[in-house]
Amino acid sequence: MSAQLAQAVQFRPMRQADVPAVAAMEQRAYAFPWTPGIFRDCLGAGYACWVAESVEGLLGYGVLSVGAD
Numbered sequence: 001m002s003a004q005l006a007q008a009v010q011f012r013p014m015r016q017a018d019v020p021a022v023a024a025m026e027q028r029a030y031a032f033p034w035t036p037g038i039f040r041d042c043l044g045a046g047y048a049c050w051v052a053e054s055v056e057g058l059l060g061y062g063v064l065s066v067g068a069d
Contacts, residue, residue: 014049014061016040022051022061039063 014022019039026033043049048064 008054009052009059010054011050011052014039014043014051014063016043018051018058018061019043021058025058025061 019036022039023034023036026039039049042063042065048062048066050062050064051058052060
């Protein structure tokens, strides 16, 4: 990865304010997308929710739920 690309893309925790943009990406990517409410619930439940962004805006997102057993 070049130094220029590493500076251009930033990863940070998802915020409630990101939900509309994340849900719009989800709509474009999946036939049965999650609703904005599901993303809000994930944030409220404390799941690890992250976004990738650049100066152009959000580029991607991820939600991680860890379970044992």
